[in-house]
Amino acid sequence: MTSTPRFQLRRTLTVAALSLLGLGTGFNSHAQSWPNKPIRIVVGFAPGGTTDVMARLVAQGLTESLGQSVVIDNKPGASGNIAAAEVARASPDGYTLLIAPTSVETVNPHLFKSPLLPSRDLTPVAGVGKSQMYLVTKPQSAAKDVRELVGQAKANKLSYASAGAGTPPHLACELFKQATGTDILHVPYRGAAPALQDVLSGQADMVCDPGISFPHIRTGKVKLLAVVSEKRSPFFPDVPTVGEQGFKGANLDIWFGMWTPNNTPTEVVGRLNREIAKALASPTLKARYADLGGENIALDTAEFKALLANEGKVLGNLIHDQKITVE
DSSP states (O other): OOOOHHHHHHHHHHHHHHHHHHHHHHHHHHHHHOOSSOEEEEESSOTTSHHHHHHHHHHHHHHHHHSSOEEEEEOOOGGGHHHHHHHHHSOSSSSEEEEEETHHHHTHHHHOOOSOOHHHHEEEEEEEEEEOOEEEEOTTOOOOSHHHHHHHHHHSOOEEEESSTTSHHHHHHHHHHHHHTOOOEEEEOSSHHHHHHHHHTTSSSEEEESSTTHHHHHTTSSEEEEEOSSSOOSSSTTSOBTGGGTOTTOOOOEEEEEEEETTOOHHHHHHHHHHHHHHHTOHHHHHHHHHTTEEOOOBOHHHHHHHHHHHHHHHHHHHHHTTOOOO
């Protein structure tokens, strides 16, 4: 007995529907059981820097709330692009995440030739904090304020260290150069920690630091001349901004966030968002953030996406208008 065309069509549709139902059930089952193994957070900068320390604090909070180990995997280089590309290639199962400064999405595409486009290849999860930038000089510097430093820079060839070409510390120092009319040599490193180390040793004259210099500022091992921000720092309220010292336009704050590979289950992204907000609300984490100049400000997914869109426009225009390059 042969099947009628109508029966064959009905059977095909039934099989297709069951297949979709099975896929959906498996998909939801995965999201409901997540996490059932350790989670890896990839960080695109060297250990000891602001991004690394923030990531470790968030990882500790997630480990406690999720009941699974959350480990840090440092993949420094290319201003975070190496780490971002690795996460973009990872399985979208919620077990490989990226924590980076927002510049990996808002700045890097304007400065690097790369097949990676984070706004297309990664999914934003949440903002995990922010930091102001601090103009710090080597201990041997005779400058007591920004005006004296500018005078030195115009009389002698000075150098500044950064966390890497295209990173916020790099852009902050470039804004400082433009605001002050100085020509200071850029020396890029693979993270804020090694950049600061060379200022401590006197190999570089200055750095726009995201806050890891705080212990050294307080012990006099480096000099804090100004805050590279629109507002004074809550941690050093007596230290004026660059603008307050007569040079307008040198201000840049750093935001940090988390991304997942595209197609990560929305339930997993939502759970991560909630757990990050919970971790950032911890008084202990707030105190640890403050130690490195950070503020424990959580942004949900919608807020984080809006921040990325706005920052991308502002910094993209800045880079093109001022002809900032990674060279």
